[in-house]
Amino acid sequence: MYRSDPRFSVIGDRLRSIDTVLVVASPKGGVGKTTIAALTALAAAGRGLQAGLLDLDLTNPCTHIVLGVDPGLELIEEEKGIVPPRIHGVSYMTVAFFTGGRGLALRGGEATNVILEILAVTRWPRLRLLVVDTPPGIRDEVLDILNIASTIHHDSRVVVVTTASRMALEAARRLLGILRDGGFRVAGLVENMATGARSGVDELAEAMGVEVLARVPYDPGLEDALGNPPALLKTRAGRALEQLLGKLF
Numbered sequence: 728m729y730r731s732d733p734r735f736s737v738i739g740d741r742l743r744s745i746d747t748v749l750v751v752a753s754p755k756g757g758v759g760k761t762t763i764a765a766l767t768a769l770a771a772a773g774r775g776l777q778a779g780l781l782d783l784d785l786t787n788p789c790t791h792i793v794l795g796v797d798p799g800l801e802l803i804e805e806e807k808g809i810v811p812p813r814i815h816g817v818s819y820m821t822v823a824f825f826t827g828g829r830g831l832a833l834r835g836g837e838a839t840n841v842i843l844e845i846l847a848v849t850r851w852p853r854l855r856l857l858v859v860d861t862p863p864g865i866r867d868e869v870l871d872i873l874n875i876a877s878t879i880h881h882d883s884r885v886v887v888v889t890t891a892s893r894m895a896l897e898a899a900r901r902l903l904g905i906l907r908d909g910g911f912r913v914a915g916l917v918e919n920m921a922t923g924a925r926s927g928v929d930e931l932a933e934a935m936g937v938e939v940l941a942r943v944p945y946d947p948g949l950e951d952a953l954g955n956p957p958a959l960l961k962t963r964a965g966r967a968l969e970q971l972l973g974k975l976f
């Protein structure tokens with residue numbers, strides 16, 4: 728259905744300047760997708776890689792809180808689209824820029840439309856890595872993002888975030904099954920709020936034949952550091968994301 732949309736070929740051109748697209752997903756809410764997506768982009772930029780972050784959680788975009796960006800920020804529109812502002816070295820685009828941070832009440836196809844529109848107007852610079860934050864669930868928006876990225880881009884991979892809770896693991900297992908059946912490339916699992924001990928995440932990884940890319944510990948200092956990227960990168964959680972980058976590059 729996307730292929731008939733004229734924006735599809737524009738999006739293909741837009742994503743051509745990006746080497747790797749990393750979609751961060753989990754059907755379970757609140758496991759740390761947004762935190763991990765934003766910190767991964769910041770950590771990549773901190774390493775000197777050209778990094779980008781795209782927030783496609785249409786209902787509840789929150790990456791601007793992690794980066795400390797005012798969603799009312801004036802975007803620079805050019806004739807050919809919008810160049811994402813650079814925030815602490817990260818080229819950053821979020822649906823919140825278009826809504827000023829207000830909520831969006833979208834039904835069915837409207838969400839697909841918003842995603843296509845954002846992808847079509849955003850002019851990414853040359854990027855080694857674009858990290859995409861997604862909403863919880865495995866429904867329209869997440870499937871759209873996965874389908875668009877995997878159809879259009881030559882190197883799109885999915886990182887599944889989970890905690891060691893059996894409820895989160897069950898959700899992650901379901902998503903991994905859908906990704907496998909759909910032929911999507913899975914980069915691996917990230918265990919968030921990890922204790923360091925072997926957990927159900929290791930068992931799930933073995934059962935599904937995927938890798939545990941990083942273990943991010945629970946860090947009570949994270950909340951205070953939100954909005955302050957240099958401080959965030961120094962938290963235990965921030966430092967743990969170096970593991971993930973090491974596995975990707």
Ligand SMILES: Nc1ncnc2c1ncn2[C@@H]1O[C@H](COP(=O)(O)OP(=O)(O)OP(=O)(O)O)[C@@H](O)[C@H]1O
Pocket residue numbers: 753755756757758759760761762763784787789861862863919920943944945946947949950964
């Ligand atoms: N490793 C961590 N240590 C401490 N707090 C964390 C950690 N990871 C995430 N959090 C906190 O847990 C909450 C949920 O995290 P986050 O919003 O990143 O999850 P999410 O999966 O994106 O949620 P949603 O499904 O609603 O999009 C946030 O308040 C975040 O600051």
Ligand SMILES: [Mg+2]
Pocket residue numbers: 760761762784789860861862863
């Ligand atoms: Mg989130």
